[in-house]
Amino acid sequence: MDEVHERRLTEILRQSFGHSTFRPGQLEIIGGVLSGRNTLGVLPTGGGKSVLYQLLSLTLPHMTVVISPLVSLMIDQVQRLKQNGKQYAVYLNSTCDAAEMKQTLQEIRGGKYKLLYLSPEKLQQPYVRAMLKARGVSLFAVDEAHCIAQWGHDFRTDYMRLPTIVEQLGSPPVLAVTATATMDAQREIAELFSIHPDNRIVQSMNRPNIAFERVTVENEAQKRELLLDDLRKLTGPGIVYCSTRQAVETLVLQCRLSGIDRVHGYHGGMNGLDRMLVQEQFLRGELDVIVATNAFGMGIDKPDIRYVLHYHAPASLEAYVQEVGRVGRDGQPGYARLYMLEEDVHIHYHMLGAEYPEENRISQVLTWLGAHQRESIGLQELAEGFDLSENQAELIFFYAEQCGLLDGLAPNRAGFLFKMRKTVTPETVRQISRLIQNAKWSKLHKLQQMTEWLSSQQCLRQGLLRYFDEDGQQEGTLPCCSICGVDRIAYESVREPLQAKVVRPWDMKEALRLLLPVYPPGKEEGNVT
Template sequence: MEKEQLTRALHHFFGYDSFRPGQWEIIESIYAGRNTLAILATGGGKSLCYQLPSLLLPGITLVVSPLISLMADQVQQLKGKGIQPVEYINSSLSREEYQRKVKKLKEGRIKLLYLSPEKLQQDSFLKQLSLLQVSLFVVDEAHCISQWGHDFRTDYQRLLDPVHKLGNPVVLALTATATPDVRDDICNHLQIPQNHIIKQNMNRINIAYDVVNVHDEQDKKERMLQFLHQLQGPGIVYFRSRQGAEQANELARKEGIGRCAFYHGGMDGEERLLIQQQFLMNELQIIFATNAFGMGIDKPDIRFVIHYHLPPDMESYIQEVGRIGRDGVPGYACLLYSPDDGILPGQLIVEEYPQPQQMRDFLLQFSQLPMGPITLSLEKGKETWGFTEQQLSMLLFYLEQKNLLKGLERRWNGWSFTRSSLPPPEVDELIYAMNKRKQIRFRRLNELIAWVEETGCRRRGVTRYFQEDDLSYVANCCGPCGIDHSIYRQKDSEDGVREKWDWEEVLHQLFPINK
């Protein structure tokens, strides 16, 4: 297809007049039938690279995404733009919803389908899909494939088999952040030749990086409040705990900082939608959030991101601050850091993995399982051993790799598999394997801490991490290079006089119509 034609389609469906850097190269590569790995910075317009082709290619486009909430958001956004043949299918659906969507799928009323990776491990579902013509197979957040990546998902390691079963459609792997080792992993797994990598510059020229050292928690709170009083919004303050986000909101409110709210995954869906909406409508200026907030939100004018807690690694950090200034206007990224701050992310890493005693109990029961087919539910994993879904999935993945179980398949609420006749592994072996994973994670955390504690140019640190060399910037570079804070200060007075409550006026604002 010609560039001109696609540009017309771009305008028709999305209202843009031209492609952003990198987008056209990626789309061109898809149309040339090449398996492609695309590395585009957060906010670089990644999703458009498959959304546009999906509407024009003859068959269906499948998008594997690890983030359930993100899928719903993306689908919603597209439908909001009037693009209707899009859906998502994941394990959060009720049986009725699932069936309704499968029916739609069979009737050919879906052009773009978002899927969670475990869905592709369900044979019955895969059979449904294989009846369709699949034109494009997209792996979003492709870094999840890599054991070296910051967000490894076991289900992501099993993607190639479905690709074959679906008649080898063109594969497009997308990620915002990938160090060279992760890149290699993705290419190997998905059979993408090294010369089919399209990479956008990671350097975000309009973001200034800053780290502010504080003495303790109290000091940190005060600095945060100070920033919130001074900085021009809209902005996001990130926390690693739900409670942290809620407490900061409470504190800010008491300090007279208006138009702020908290947001985290523990809130009801409806409440989360309202907060997102208020933020998009600029009714809110500040969101205190966990990392559940931001993905899938298309807000170009975010002016600052403050990290109250340390993220788990550089990739996550860059992804979160990458939400700043997608409109190109200079913005400010600040990480508040006290000497003990490495402890919390370390704890969180440890909690992600099963504990030795849990693994011991698990193996004991595993060795007593019969040799036939077995189903294991999430509920059982939780009630019996206290495993999270992620932990159980990790253990099963490990056992599968060691050939201790066969035919591992994802079910509605768990897994099914057959135990092989091999004796189960020693628990030490399992502990060793998990420790190795933890070590990788700790190494990445330490790399971020090293960057935080470094005294040199922060932009140089970031580009070095991703093995790049572009150091250009607009406005300000980073703390060590010197920041002119005046450009980030509030320009309009944030707290306008609160309007008087008049219910008739509010109703009229909703419906400004009269007879």
């Protein structure tokens, strides 16, 4: 990239995003995309991945499409842009009703937006793809691209269909970004999107300002008391991660009974509006602590989070790095603590056991489909009929398509449209079962790697770097972990206790006004070219 283009991009960065310089790797990634090359960017948590496609959308002639795995992530990013007067971004996801969907599609066709956030599931809809093809797509960005890795920690079947859709949209340049991709995951992403090794820009995942600590507890009561004591002492704001919704609700109640009032729970069982309002309260500093499952935090733009406490260990080191990566994005010292109770690992073994269908269930489903010659079926109907979860049913359909058993697989409102290409045989069932079991064993292996890291007597930071195939010594700005030594005083509060803070009364109308800002004519920021 020549100096003139670099200056122009830096000026857009300053005017539109308030940053005077690019972070490491950003300019190189942007240059690759502007040259028409498919590019993979692996940047650390808080390393500025969203700025890449947001800035590129201002420089490219047609739409920039961003595939995002979480509704909350899409909503948060679009809200932040709109609150800053940037009206060129919009999302389409399950929170949009039929009227909103119709209006948004009309506005996209009319050229109102330059940046569109979509879930991979929504992109499977033929009318959405047709609209995008007619509108024109200049960039196809895949956020949290580790979801593509078939044996990764957060595999989503609809991500595997994205390369075919890119071709249908005229093969625009692809930008895949993630913070947590091992070398194997990087290779799989690059293979799917034909990304040349020279176009993989990989920065260190090391966050030197975060100190890592683990503490062993003997029972649940001791763990709970230790957590409550930490919440009273640590400088906030912070996040507490749990593996189950029940644990979230129990801990929130315990906090409030203990006088810690500026705390709220967050999990996937809450309705969408409640989750949005809790998230907004936390972002505005009206809550000190969020107790959450892993449904919270991805892509959240709050740079001053000071700590993340893990009440339960995550199921993989990738998930751990994602979650602790919410700490200290402002560059100030951050603290990550994990409470180790030996029996907690059984939570994940139980969840894994329920996540994947057994071979006899696979056989029953496929045999029934073959016998009845159905061309469509609802996921709920299939799940209830064969005692499966909807995720298990989706996995069976995905791998049946991969093995050539199904053809023309497409989602509809209830489930899938499809055609049976060949007769179901015992060998086909075994083949699909092997693929599903391989995915299960991959997650089990990641869980074992997580437990090995927790029991290691070597530097925790170095263990994380080795897992992500990084060599060399990486130092922290403070004593880096409980093996090397952590000075807790650096992270403890010298201010008034959490429960003593004065809280401004919650005003729902004001919160909704901030969530959904309305700008007078002529005051909104239009397209930048």
